Ligand SMILES: Cc1cc2nc3c(=O)[nH]c(=O)nc-3n(C[C@H](O)[C@H](O)[C@H](O)COP(=O)(O)O)c2cc1C
C-alpha cells in the first residue's frame with residue numbers, strides 16, 4: 001500500500017463540493033456525531049485515550065490525558081479549537097478548514113459530548129479570509145439541520161459553536177494568549193499552571209485543541225481507539241497531516257503514516273529536490289523547531305523519533321552554551337506543527353537564521369524581558385553577521401543571548417526563538433564564521449585603539 005492510500009482527514013481534499021454538508025453526509029459524515037450523543041461521555045474518553053492521539057498543534061501532548069485534567073463534575077467546561085496557525089511554514093490546518101470543515105464540526109460534537117461542553121469556539125487566524133466564511137457556512141448548515149444548538153440530533157445535548165476571528169498576532173496561537181484574546185483582552189500569555197484544562201476561558205475549565213487533533217475524532221469513534229493506535233507507531237497514534245514547502249518539486253499538504261522518514265518525504269512524497277539540487281537543511285515542524293542536516297533525515301518524522309537522539313546532545317555551541325534543549329533533556333528536534341521546510345544547497349543559512357529570529361523579534365508580545373530584549377538582540381546581531389558587518393566573537397554572543405532566553409520566559413515563544421538559533425549555530429557554524437571573516441566591519445576609532 002502506498003503512502004497515499006491511507007487517509008483519515010484528507011480523503012476528499014480537492015473535491016470541489018467536499019465542503020458541503022450534503023457531500024460530507026453522503027460519505028458517511030455526521031454518523032459518529034449522532035452516535036456520540038447517545039454514547040456515555042466516559043466511553044468516548046476511553047477510546048480517545050486508547051487511540052494514542054497526540055495534539056497536532058505543536059507539543060504533541062496526549063489528548064486523552066489532557067481531557068482527564070478537567071476537574072470532575074465541573075459545571076461549565078469550554079472547548080476551544082485553535083485554528084490560529086501562524087507558525088511560518090505551516091499551512092495544514094488552513095487546508096483542513098477549507099476542504100473538510102464538517103470533519104472539524106463533527107469532531108467538536110464528539111469532544112463536547114465527552115467533556116460536557118455546551119459552548120465551543122473556533123479561534124481562527126484573522127488572515128484566513130478565504131477559510132473563515134467556509135467554516136461559518138458549515139456551522140450554519142449544521143445548525144439548520146439540527147446538529148448544533150438545542151437538542152443536537154434530537155438528543156438531550158446542547159452545543160453552540162462560535163467562530164471567532166483573531167487579528168493577526170502570532171502569539172495568539174499560544175493557548176493562554178488565545179484565551180485572553182477570546183475574552184476580549186490583549187493576547188498576552190499567562191503563566192502555567194494553572195493550565196487551561198483547570199482554569200481557562202473566563203476562569204472555567206477549558207480544553208484547547210488544534211484543528212487536526214479534533215478532526216481525527218470521528219474516525220476514532222467509528223473505528224475504535226485501538227485501530228487508530230495501530231495506524232501509528234509507539235506512543236503516537238494515527239496519521240499526520242503535514243504541509244511541505246521549500247525547494248522540492250511537489251510542495252503541498254499530505255496526510256502520511258508516522259513512519260515516513262525525512263528522506264522518504266522528500267524523495268517519494270514530494271518528488272525530490274527542485275532542479276536536482278542537494279538538500280542542505282530541513283526544518284521538520286515550523287520554524288520554532290531546530291533544523292536538521294541531510295545526515296539526520298533517515299528518521300521517521302514522528303514525535304518521539306525526532307525528539308530523542310544523543311548525537312547532538314554533547315555538542316557545545318560555544319563556551320558554556322550546550323545545545324541542550326528542554327531542562328537537561330536531550331533533544332534533536334521536535335515534530336512541532338507539521339510544517340516542513342526543505343532548503344537546498346544554495347541556501348544561505350545565515351540569511352535563513354536571520355529571517356527566523358527577525359520573525360520572533362517582531363512577534364514577541366513584550367511581556368517578559370528575556371524574550372522582549374533577547375529576541376531583538378538576536379535579530380540585530382544575526383542581521384549584522386548576515387550583512388557582512390559581523391564582529392569577532394559574534395557567534396558566541398548570539399549563542400549566549402539565545403541561552404539566556406531559553407527556559408526563562410512565560411511562554412514557549414522564547415524557546416521557539418532560542419532553539420532554532422542554537423541549532424543553526426551548531427550545525428552551520430562554518431557559514432556564520434565565514435561571513436564574519438569576510439566582514440567589512442571596522443571598529444570605530446577610540447582613544448584606546450588609536451593608541452595601540
Ligand atoms: C508561540 C506559540 C504559538 C502557537 N501557535 C499555535 C497555533 O497556531 N495553532 C495551534 O494549534 N497551536 C499553537 N500553539 C500550541 C498551543 O499553545 C496549544 O498547545 C495547542 O493549541 C494545543 O492543542 P493540541 O493539544 O491539540 O496540540 C502555539 C504555541 C506557542 C508557544
Ligand code: SF4
Nearest residue numbers: 365367368371409411
Ligand atoms: S516569552 Fe515572549 S511572547 Fe511569551 S510571554 Fe514572554 S515576551 Fe510574550
